[in-house]
Amino acid sequence: MNIEDIRKNFPVTKNLIYLDNAAVAPVHSLTKKYMDEYMEHFLNFGLKDYAKWVDMMDLTREKLAKFINAKVYEIAFVKNTSAGLSIIANGIDFKQGENIIIPDIEFPSNVYPWLNLQRKGVETKFLKADKNGFLDYKNLEELIDKNTRLISISWIEFVNGFKNDLKAISQIIKNKSNEFDKKIYFCVDGIQGLGALKFDINDYDIDFIVADGHKWLLTIEGAGFMYCSEKVLDNVHPVSVGWKTVKDALNFTKINFDIRQGADKFEEGSMNVAGITSIAASMDLFAQYGMDFVEERVLGLSAYAINLFEEKGFNVVSCKEDKHRSGIVSFTTPDVEEDFLKLVSNNVQLSKRGANLRISPHFYNTKEEISKLAEILT
Ligand SMILES: Cc1ncc(COP(=O)(O)O)c(C=O)c1O
Numbered sequence: 001m002n003i004e005d006i007r008k009n010f011p012v013t014k015n016l017i018y019l020d021n022a023a024v025a026p027v028h029s030l031t032k033k034y035m036d037e038y039m040e041h042f043l044n045f046g047l048k049d050y051a052k053w054v055d056m057m058d059l060t061r062e063k064l065a066k067f068i069n070a071k072v073y074e075i076a077f078v079k080n081t082s083a084g085l086s087i088i089a090n091g092i093d094f095k096q097g098e099n100i101i102i103p104d105i106e107f108p109s110n111v112y113p114w115l116n117l118q119r120k121g122v123e124t125k126f127l128k129a130d131k132n133g134f135l136d137y138k139n140l141e142e143l144i145d146k147n148t149r150l151i152s153i154s155w156i157e158f159v160n161g162f163k164n165d166l167k168a169i170s171q172i173i174k175n176k177s178n179e180f181d182k183k184i185y186f187c188v189d190g191i192q193g194l195g196a197l198k199f200d201i202n203d204y205d206i207d208f209i210v211a212d213g214h215k216w217l218l219t220i221e222g223a224g225f226m227y228c229s230e231k232v233l234d235n236v237h238p239v240s241v242g243w244k245t246v247k248d249a250l251n252f253t254k255i256n257f258d259i260r261q262g263a264d265k266f267e268e269g270s271m272n273v274a275g276i277t278s279i280a281a282s283m284d285l286f287a288q289y290g291m292d293f294v295e296e297r298v299l300g301l302s303a304y305a306i307n308l309f310e311e312k313g314f315n316v317v318s319c320k321e322d323k324h325r326s327g328i329v330s331f332t333t334p335d336v337e338e339d340f341l342k343l344v345s346n347n348v349q350l351s352k353r354g355a356n357l358r359i360s361p362h363f364y365n366t367k368e369e370i371s372k373l374a375e376i377l378t
Contacts, residue, residue, distance in 0.1 A: 009028045010364045018365070022215055025216065031219065057271060060279050063279075074230055074262070077276060085113040088187055103129060107158045133160045135162065149183075156196075156328060160317055162324050165323060188208065197295045199291075213282060245260065302326065315332045329360075330358045
């Protein structure tokens with residue numbers, strides 16, 4: 001696969017060294033093509049032949065299911081990660097005295113939906129990261145007690161790119177569920193991994209995974225999806241409901257509150273057709289290149305960045321162990337503030353998170369771009 005051909009799909013590469021896919025990624029040419037088609041249709045024909053867009057959404061749900069190897073009825077479109085996690089938090093019948101565990105380095109989207117249950121007397125317990133910002137699952141084992149009902153964790157931690165070992169966590173949760181003879185749910189915020197790294201839902205015992213598309217999945221903002229395992233679909237009540245929640249949704253003049261059985265019961269009303277069009281475009285792009293190739297490039301580029309930054313004397317704060325490595329590389333320099341401004345004024349797009357500079361190269365980036373960043377700083 002020729003990188004120059006790939007980069008033609010990403011016109012942003014002509015303007016910027018874009019190393020900020022963990023914040024908001026640029027869109028690609030296929031997205032523009034699909035969305036132009038959608039706009040042209042509504043500009044010229046409005047609702048006529050709407051079935052075409054219903055088919056497009058059905059097909060996109062199938063593509064998403066295939067992308068993570070789930071079943072089609074386990075996929076719901078959601079507004080964003082926060083909304084998906086809130087559906088789960090509000091839909092499970094948490095009882096007073098129960099608790100939820102999350103790491104203390106999570107992005108607020110995976111914190112506030114759980115803290116919002118305080119009013120019901122549900123406690124959120126924090127799994128402390130060590131001084132390096134890494135997680136030790138032995139501490140998770142100790143934190144789970146007989147009142148624990150759910151663990152929610154990012155696949156990849158946003159601040160330093162620490163890739164959580166979802167297999168090890170699945171196993172701990174399974175053992176604890178057996179020990180306490182109760183179901184403990186496993187919920188994953190997948191936004192910093194999906195689209196960058198390969199993912200097969202069948203490799204884990206995960207009940208829920210949620211992600212918006214605007215990072216590694218390369219969609220426009222506000223177009224996300226949620227996976228809800230068929231094993232627990234009945235345990236999550238749709239809290240926000242509307243005409244589309246029910247089985248006979250198109251029979252507007254007949255009220256029959258018979259809730260759908262699939263994850264689409266969480267889609268209460270009119271859909272974000274534009275956003276789903278954008279998801280379709282990204283699914284087609286990833287299918288074209290294959291996630292083996294995408295992952296190899298992402299991890300190759302982050303490894304290159306780690307080695308180069310260390311050579312240059314920057315302090316890499318991301319975990320360097322392969323099993324905890326992702327597409328995010330966080331590092332510090334003697335003057336983070338000044339260096340950030342220097343990079344931005346040299347058309348390098350990156351982020352500052354906490355006290356760190358953070359880069360997040362995707363498969364369309366190159367080693368040369370990372371070298372250029374290092375050159376600007378030395
Ligand atoms: C781990 C994580 N979750 C969620 C989000 C974004 O949440 P939402 O999709 O609700 O905007 C981010 C954005 O930085 C993130 O890093």
